[in-house]
Amino acid sequence: MERIKILVVDDESRMRKLVKDFLVRENYEVIEAGDGEEALDKFYEDKDIALIVLDVMMPKLNGWEVCREVRQTSKVPVIMLTAKGDESDELNGFELGADEYISKPFSPKILVARVTALLRRTNKIGQEADVREVGGIKMDKTAHTVTIEGKNIDLSFKEFELLEYFIDNQGVALSRERILNSVWSYDYFGDARTIDTHVKKLRSKMMDKGNYIKTVWGLGYKFEVE
Incomplete structure (x- = not known):
């Protein structure tokens, strides 16, 4: 090998x-x-x-x-x-x-x-196939791909992980600190602008499905399929 x-x-x-x-x-x-x-x-x-x-x-x-x-x-x-x-x-x-x-x-x-x-x-080290589908979004965690209504969406690795975390926590109000600690996988000493920057870019790439990521004022975000 x-x-x-x-x-x-x-x-x-x-x-x-x-x-x-x-x-x-x-x-x-x-x-x-x-x-x-x-x-x-x-x-x-x-x-x-x-x-x-x-x-x-x-x-x-x-x-x-x-x-x-x-x-x-x-x-x-x-x-x-x-x-x-x-x-x-x-x-x-x-x-x-x-x-x-x-x-x-x-x-x-x-x-x-x-x-x-x-x-x-990022699937450079093998793992079993894992596919999630919700609200017209299909996420293949093994191939590290996302399609929306059948159209491939070009996400960075961190955007992919952020979307994965949102999907895995549907309906849960997530603080920015919780998102940082979970998605970045280590104690992060930056500020909330990192999350806001990534959410803005992710929403834009998701087109109308970007509305699934709702802002919870004073706290963070919540992923909710309409």
């Missing part, structure tokens, strides 16, 4: 080696890049890259620019690494399509756990 390939991008060689060592221990194959331009070159050269671990502050092209370009052609999962603690940076990353956001310094074991969890959620 071929090993899953992960592209690790960081201008600090020691950081790349640290991340690589821990990923290799879990039987992942690691491809390294030391700047944004090299990262894009290697990404376009190898179509089997299953996930990108991407530092933000790098020479030539920074992580934001790399993520933006990757998202123009691919849904490959992206975990952003940064030394910055500004919430606006996290929001910027999510807006550009990043799936996870980890601030330095971090535990390599936690990074590997998030890599594995993200690969499992």
